[in-house]
Each structure stands twice: as structure tokens, then as C-alpha cells.
Amino acid sequence: MNSSIFFNRTFRFAAMASVVAIGAFGASNSFAAKAASSNSSATVIVPIEISKTTDLIFGKFAPGAGGEVTVATDGARTTTGPILSVSGATPTAAKFDVIGDNDSTYGITWSGAAVLTDSGSSETMALSKISDLTAAGATTGEVSSGTLSGSGAQSIYLGGELTVGATQADGNYTGDVTATVEYN
Numbered sequence: 001m002n003s004s005i006f007f008n009r010t011f012r013f014a015a016m017a018s019v020v021a022i023g024a025f026g027a028s029n030s031f032a033a034k035a036a037s038s039n040s041s042a043t044v045i046v047p048i049e050i051s052k053t054t055d056l057i058f059g060k061f062a063p064g065a066g067g068e069v070t071v072a073t074d075g076a077r078t079t080t081g082p083i084l085s086v087s088g089a090t091p092t093a094a095k096f097d098v099i100g101d102n103d104s105t106y107g108i109t110w111s112g113a114a115v116l117t118d119s120g121s122s123e124t125m126a127l128s129k130i131s132d133l134t135a136a137g138a139t140t141g142e143v144s145s146g147t148l149s150g151s152g153a154q155s156i157y158l159g160g161e162l163t164v165g166a167t168q169a170d171g172n173y174t175g176d177v178t179a180t181v182e183y184n
Helices: 003-030
Strands: 049-054 067-071 077-080 094-099 105-112 115-118 124-132 145-147 153-164 177-183
Touching: 049 177, 094 177, 105 124, 124 177, 145 153, 153 177
Parallel strands: none
Antiparallel strands: 049 094, 067 077, 067 153, 094 153, 105 145, 105 177, 115 124, 124 153
């Protein structure tokens, strides 16, 4: 084989390999990593809080032949059956004040007493909770959510219905009802 042919062929092969290598490395630059940034932010809001400002008070009554004593969310007391109301403590609905982040929605969970128990005995009366957000005199139902005002406040009103037995023992009946609030 002629050395000049071998040299030309080798030279052409090396030149071609260089062109291919330059093309490949040059092409890899077009696939180089690209970057984008995200603006990160966070907003810390006022924690939601609830406080009781008024207790639920049914007042004094005599059982008669049994029935129900209801305190509406506006504090008005009514009875069904031959319950005999008497003077004494004025009935009131409980009031809870909620504060938090302006215009935020929140959930309400009720827990606690399903009965009121006499502290001196084991006698009980069943308690059904009644609640609303406006003290409009509701006598049934429970609210499960609310929306804070533009100033971050709202009140929840709690009434209830007691089932009084015909032979209900006299005594001071108590029980706790808890309202828990949490942002939605």
C-alpha cells in the first residue's frame, strides 16, 4: 500500500472524527441545563381563638308530669308538657366569641354533655344542643361552620332542650358543652 494513500486516508479519517467530535460537543451545548426561579412566600395569619362569655342557664322549674324545657339561642325559655316554671335564675343562652383572621371561614365541633347530672345524686336529664350564629331564637339544629367578619370576629349562641322526667328528682344539674373551632 502506498504510504501517501495510507496517510491521506488516515488524515481524512482523523479530520472526519474531529468534525464529528466538534459537532457532538457543540450540539451538547444546545442541550445545556437551563434554570428558572420561583418566588417563595408565606403569610402568617392570626390564630383562631374562642372564649365563652355567657353560660347556658335553664333557670328553675318544677317537673310536673314531665316534658321538655327549651332555651332558644336568644335566651327565651319555653316548655312542653306540664312543666311548671317558677321564679329564680333568668334563663340565658350560652355565648361563645370567636376571633381570628378577617373574613376567614371555620368549622365548629360540639362535644361534651349529652346529659346534665345532679351533683348530689346520679339523676340525669338528657340535653339536646341548639346553636346559631345570630341569636335569632333558634329552637332546633346546630351550626357546624361560620365566617369571621371583616374585623375577624363572630359569636356563636348555644341553647338547648332538656328532657325532664315526671319524677325528676330535685337538685342542681350541670354538664359542660364544648365548642371547638378550626380554620377551614
